[in-house]
Each structure stands twice: as structure tokens, then as C-alpha cells.
Amino acid sequence: MQFVNPWFLVISVFMMIAFVGITVWTKRNERTTKILRPVFLISLLILITGIVTSNSAVRSTVDERLKANLGSARLMAAELQNHFQAQTIGMEQESAKKASKEIFERWLKANPEVTGVKAIRKTPDGKFQTIVLSGNNESIDSLLSRGSVFGKAWEGTEVTMMPNRQNGEVFSAIPLLNADRSIHSILLLTFSDPQWTAVIARAQSLVVIMTAVLVFVALFGGLAVAELIHALAIARVARAEMLLQGDQIKEQMELIAEKNQTMAANQDLLAQANARLHALATMDGLTGLMNHRTLMEFLSTSMKRNSVVGSPSSVILLDIDNFKQLNDQYGHLAGDEALRAIGQVLRQSCPPGAAVGRYGGEEFMMVLPGGSESAAVAVAEELRRRIQATPTTSRQVTTSIGVSTVYSMSKSEQTLIGEADSALYYSKRNGKNRVTHYGHGLLDTASA
Numbered sequence: 001m002q003f004v005n006p007w008f009l010v011i012s013v014f015m016m017i018a019f020v021g022i023t024v025w026t027k028r029n030e031r032t033t034k035i036l037r038p039v040f041l042i043s044l045l046i047l048i049t050g051i052v053t054s055n056s057a058v059r060s061t062v063d064e065r066l067k068a069n070l071g072s073a074r075l076m077a078a079e080l081q082n083h084f085q086a087q088t089i090g091m092e093q094e095s096a097k098k099a100s101k102e103i104f105e106r107w108l109k110a111n112p113e114v115t116g117v118k119a120i121r122k123t124p125d126g127k128f129q130t131i132v133l134s135g136n137n138e139s140i141d142s143l144l145s146r147g148s149v150f151g152k153a154w155e156g157t158e159v160t161m162m163p164n165r166q167n168g169e170v171f172s173a174i175p176l177l178n179a180d181r182s183i184h185s186i187l188l189l190t191f192s193d194p195q196w197t198a199v200i201a202r203a204q205s206l207v208v209i210m211t212a213v214l215v216f217v218a219l220f221g222g223l224a225v226a227e228l229i230h231a232l233a234i235a236r237v238a239r240a241e242m243l244l245q246g247d248q249i250k251e252q253m254e255l256i257a258e259k260n261q262t263m264a265a266n267q268d269l270l271a272q273a274n275a276r277l278h279a280l281a282t283m284d285g286l287t288g289l290m291n292h293r294t295l296m297e298f299l300s301t302s303m304k305r306n307s308v309v310g311s312p313s314s315v316i317l318l319d320i321d322n323f324k325q326l327n328d329q330y331g332h333l334a335g336d337e338a339l340r341a342i343g344q345v346l347r348q349s350c351p352p353g354a355a356v357g358r359y360g361g362e363e364f365m366m367v368l369p370g371g372s373e374s375a376a377v378a379v380a381e382e383l384r385r386r387i388q389a390t391p392t393t394s395r396q397v398t399t400s401i402g403v404s405t406v407y408s409m410s411k412s413e414q415t416l417i418g419e420a421d422s423a424l425y426y427s428k429r430n431g432k433n434r435v436t437h438y439g440h441g442l443l444d445t446a447s448a
Helices: 006-028 036-090 093-110 138-144 151-155 196-282 292-309 323-330 332-349 373-389 413-429
Strands: 114-122 128-135 159-161 170-177 183-191 312-320 355-360 363-369 399-407 435-439 442-446
Touching: 006 036, 006 196, 036 093, 036 114, 036 159, 036 170, 036 183, 036 196, 093 114, 093 128, 114 138, 138 170, 138 183, 151 170, 151 183, 196 292, 292 312, 292 355, 292 363, 292 413, 312 323, 312 332, 312 373, 312 413, 323 332, 332 355, 332 363, 332 373, 363 373, 373 399, 373 435, 399 413, 413 435
Parallel strands: 399 435
Antiparallel strands: 114 128, 114 183, 159 170, 170 183, 312 363, 312 399, 355 363, 435 442
């Protein structure tokens, strides 16, 4: 008869409730259900293994007790066998029974686990006859009523059994032999242990605990695996999204780089356009020199700055001699060529910090910040000589030049330019191709 520890029933109920809870949680939270079947099978296998292991431990405990009780039965059987053999030699029957009774009583006192003992033999008609008995023999009498329970004992084989593991009673049957080795009778003993239930519980306790722990680990380990699978799936999706976002960011960066390149190119074009606009706004298109407005702004700024430090400013005004005749005789292209040639000479001969520009028509003006009278006249003479030496495709070009100087804003820009213009026309009226400085309100001449 198998004895199953009631704690396994508790573990089974817990396992079913936990499995149902895990199933509900898995479906409600949209976790994978593929893990449910393996978890249930593993938990069931652990439970079955625990029950089998527990019963194995019980069987081992039972076998040990059977062996121990059989050993005790053999000792009593040896003593009784000697007694019965002595009885056959000459002891009276009543004396033999009394002596056997005394042996039984002594054994019952010496062995508390022995609760009943009796010796029986078979009558010629096959019935059992009790030779001697002592203690409580109700349980063993019940077994004897079944007939062949101890049948092998009458064949000379020792028999020991525990029909019911719950009450822990052990029954042993030992054949007693005559001197000629024939079976005289059978010794029947009943062993009972009041602590048997506790002994069985101790044998199963460790197995029960390990089974409960393993079932718990299997169930909630499966729950953890389901959560881990879900987390890994989320991580894979997140990684895919990150890779996609990385590709998108890369495309956007490339697009931004292209737009930056386009913007930079547009900025370069804008800068070039601004430069062209600035040139158009500040430069004369034919000669490449400053235009009238820009030149006048430079003159005003330089005169104010130099007046603060007490430095002079000079203006050189020059005009091409007989320019109308040049246009009429050689054409306007020749006139434009002469203007460009003079502009190149002026640009190359302009001192550092000075400015030169086209004043209007065939007139040019050079502003010399910090230029004294003598320095301005020297620059004007150098310009006159270089222009006269510059070749053109039509004829030699000469210029008439007027120079004026101002100190500490004692004159306005217009007065300064007017004096230079007066000196210029003086040069034209007095032979042309010459330099005249307007000094102190009077015209001073310098020969060519």
C-alpha cells in the first residue's frame, strides 16, 4: 500500500492555482503563451518525481524496519526452538507451555516495540492450534483468518510484512524446527511503533520541501522567461527602430550637408553679387576707379580725421587735354581707351592711404590725406609724366592738373575742390600738360 504525503496534495493545488494565474496574466499582458505548456509539463514532472522519490524514501525506511524486526524475531525464534527441542526430549506439556509463556513475557518486557507474540502449529485436519501466546494478537489473528498469508512460513521460509504503512504494524512469521529439521510450529510476532507516522514524515520532509521549491521555481521561472522573451522582443523592436532612426538621421544629415553646401554656394554667389553691387555702387565701370559719390565721401572723412590731428589734406584734379577733339577725330572708342589708360596709371600711382576716382567726364581726382603742398605737387608731376608716357592706339594723351591743400579744416571740401579746379583751368589756359598749385588764395605756377 502506497503512502502519499498530504503535503503533495497541497503542492498540487498550489501548482494548479499558480498555473491558472500565470496563464491569465500572460494573456492579459500579451506575453507569449508558448512557454505555458513546457512550464506545466516541467512542474508536473517535478511533482511526480517528488512523489516517487518520497515513496522510495518511505520504502527504504520500511525495509530497514522490516530487517530490524526480522532480526529480533530470529533471536526469539532461536530461543524458542531450543526450548521446543528440549520439550520433545522429556519436558511435560504443561511445563513446556508455562516455560514458553515465561519466555514470551520476558520478551515483551525487553522489547517495547513487540506488542503481541504467539506460537501456532497445524492440526492434522489443517487447522491452526495456538501453542502459546502473550500480548495483543488481534491484528495477527485477523491476518491468519485470511488463510495463506503466512503460507511460505509453513514451507520453511521466514516471512515479514507491513500490510498498512499508516499504522506502522510489522508482522513476522518464523518457522520453528524440530531436531530432525521438520517444522514444529510457527512463531508469530506483532511489532508496533507509536512514532511511526513521525518517522515516515521525517523521511519525506526533505523531498517535500525540495519538490515545493522546484515547482515554485519552475512556475515563476516560466513567468520570468515569458517576461524576458517579451523584453527581448521589445529590445529587438527598439533596436530596429534605432537602426531605422539612425538611417533616417543619416539621410537627414546628408540632406542638411547638401543644403549647407548649397547655402554656402549661394552665400558665395551672394557675396560675389554683393561685391559686384558694391563695385557698381562705388566704382566707375569704365576705369575701375572710385565713382564721384564714393570719392567725395572719402574726401569728407579724411579731411575731418586729419583736422583732428592737425594734418593737411591735398586734392589733385586733372583733366585730359583736347578730349573732345580726340573723340571727334578718332571716335568714342579711342576716347574710352584713353580714359581706361589714364585710370590704370592713376590706380598704379596712388600712394598708400590715398584714393583716386573719376570726378566726371574726362576729369579725375586724387585725394591725399596728410599730403602737404610740396608732396601733392610732386605726386601730380609724377602723374603728369606717366600719363604723357602712356601709349594709346590713337595719339599721345596729356593732362592739365590743378592742386589745392587745406590745413585743419580751414576750408570746406567744396572750397578745396574749387581751388583745385581753378588751378586746373589755369594750367589749361597756360599751355596745358602742366601742374598748377593754388596756394594761399593765389595761383602759383610750376612749369612743365
